[in-house]
Amino acid sequence: MINKVVSGADEAIQDITDGSVLMLGGFGLCGIPENTISALIRKGVRDLTCISNNAGVDDFGIGLMLKTRQVRKMISSYVGENAEFERQLLSGELEVELIPQGTLAERIRAGGAGIPAFFTPTGYGTEVAEGKEARQFENGKWYILESWLKADFAIVKAWKGDKTGNLVFRGTARNFNPMMATAGRITIAEVEELVEPGELDPNQIHTPGVFVQRIYQGAAYEKRIEQRTTRKA
Amino acid sequence: MALDKFQIAKRIARELRDGYYVNLGIGIPTLVANYIPAGVNVELQSENGLLGMGPFPLEAEVDADYINAGKQTITTLPGSSIFSSSDSFGMIRGGHIQLTILGAMEVSENGDIANWKIPGKMVKGMGGAMDLVASTDNIVVAMMHTNKEGESKLLPKCELPLTGKGCIKKVCTDLGFFEIRDGAFHLLELAPGVTVEEVKSKTAGKLVIAPDVKEMTF
Numbered sequence: 250m251i252n253k254v255v256s257g258a259d260e261a262i263q264d265i266t267d268g269s270v271l272m273l274g275g276f277g278l279c280g281i282p283e284n285t286i287s288a289l290i291r292k293g294v295r296d297l298t299c300i301s302n303n304a305g306v307d308d309f310g311i312g313l314m315l316k317t318r319q320v321r322k323m324i325s326s327y328v329g330e331n332a333e334f335e336r337q338l339l340s341g342e343l344e345v346e347l348i349p350q351g352t353l354a355e356r357i358r359a360g361g362a363g364i365p366a367f368f369t370p371t372g373y374g375t376e377v378a379e380g381k382e383a384r385q386f387e388n389g390k391w392y393i394l395e396s397w398l399k400a401d402f403a404i405v406k407a408w409k410g411d412k413t414g415n416l417v418f419r420g421t422a423r424n425f426n427p428m429m430a431t432a433g434r435i436t437i438a439e440v441e442e443l444v445e446p447g448e449l450d451p452n453q454i455h456t457p458g459v460f461v462q463r464i465y466q467g468a469a470y471e472k473r474i475e476q477r478t479t480r481k482a
Numbered sequence: 483m484a485l486d487k488f489q490i491a492k493r494i495a496r497e498l499r500d501g502y503y504v505n506l507g508i509g510i511p512t513l514v515a516n517y518i519p520a521g522v523n524v525e526l527q528s529e530n531g532l533l534g535m536g537p538f539p540l541e542a543e544v545d546a547d548y549i550n551a552g553k554q555t556i557t558t559l560p561g562s563s564i565f566s567s568s569d570s571f572g573m574i575r576g577g578h579i580q581l582t583i584l585g586a587m588e589v590s591e592n593g594d595i596a597n598w599k600i601p602g603k604m605v606k607g608m609g610g611a612m613d614l615v616a617s618t619d620n621i622v623v624a625m626m627h628t629n630k631e632g633e634s635k636l637l638p639k640c641e642l643p644l645t646g647k648g649c650i651k652k653v654c655t656d657l658g659f660f661e662i663r664d665g666a667f668h669l670l671e672l673a674p675g676v677t678v679e680e681v682k683s684k685t686a687g688k689l690v691i692a693p694d695v696k697e698m699t700f
Binding site: 352373472 | 549606644
């Protein structure tokens with residue numbers, strides 16, 4: 250067994266330095282690596298480029314790292330719901346690159362799968378296509394060339410993981426986590442429950458351990474809900 | 483009387499067909515789920531990674547790991563499936579989702595759509611909208627016919643930055659139901675009590691009145 254276990258978030262991120270490019274899993278606040286984000290704030294690394302579908306809210310998720318001015322650039326598909334983000338963007342402290350959500354997902358997948366670029370119909374004829382090669386394929390439709398995305402560190406959150414780094418996600422907390430796990434030079438996985446090899450059914454693994462370099466059980470999970478919506482019985 | 487947002491949703495729900503996989507955008511499109519016709523079985527896709535989206539949970543069922551693309555807590559249904567964001571957009575771009583319903587700021591007579599960016603205002607991002615409009619053949623736009631200033635949102639050419647080019651074929655507004663083809667908005671149905679004259683006066687893009695234009699009934 251190849252043992253990937255580290256003692257906790259602080260050890261997992263010990264070699265993340267100023268200027269690193271990070272991927273952070275999650276959609277909204279669902280499935281975000283909250284313990285690792287707390288450790289990044291404790292460590293105080295700065296000038297980070299964060300690739301993440303969203304940028305958290307003012308007081309949770311990546312929003313906490315914006316508040317401490319640790320993020321230089323966000324690469325995301327949607328960054329609403331964050332007043333501090335807006336302030337830093339308008340004042341020029343923060344750079345933002347907006348990418349269509351499916352293109353973001355596929356660029357990350359490509360990064361992990363060794364595909365340097367691909368053609369997608371998304372964004373053809375819009376400002377997203379500016380400066381990119383466009384090509385018409387045999388179906389008559391136009392596509393634009395998009396390149397892979399990789400990160401120095403991919404930081405993901407899973408429900409369960411074993412000591413060799415196999416991961417299982419739960420519900421829609423899966424989202425960007427599986428692709429990001431494949432696209433980091435170093436992938437750090439935090440899990441709600443860390444188990445022994447053999448406890449997870451090999452047929453049910455979402456992310457094989459080969460993609461994960463470090464794994465730890467998160468100390469605490471708030472799992473905050475952004476829009477609590479319910480129906481009456 | 484112009485349609486309210488619930489009636490727009492109700493009219494658009496008539497576009498659903500048995501066996502469709504459907505992606506509903508945020509706002510009026512979400513309401514369409516409340517008006518699925520009897521006998522029509524559809525599965526709703528949430529692009530953050532769920533097919534077979536169920537209703538909002540009961541208070542006791544709320545689970546932070548189950549949300550929709552609007553970040554609202556939701557439930558699954560028997561037969562639901564869960565997948566990654568890349569699988570989700572694979573099924574969208576791959577043409578496996580039969581119908582997309584979304585909102586818009588502007589639509590043009592050649593089917594262009596603008597719904598993500600207003601120059602000079604804080605841009606939040608396009609989310610999955612560009613992928614959806616570039617990929618689905620069958621897209622219905624749900625929107626008000628005019629903006630807050632009373633200006634037409636059905637235009638000869640979009641003035642705002644585009645979300646997609648030549649991709650919209652159907653539009654339902656508070657005034658009527660339109661098909662876009664041959665470079666024009668074709669008025670097929672009028673909201674109850676709305677006149678052709680009113681639609682003409684509020685439509686800046688090229689408008690064709692279908693010879694058999696009829697009034698919607700609810």
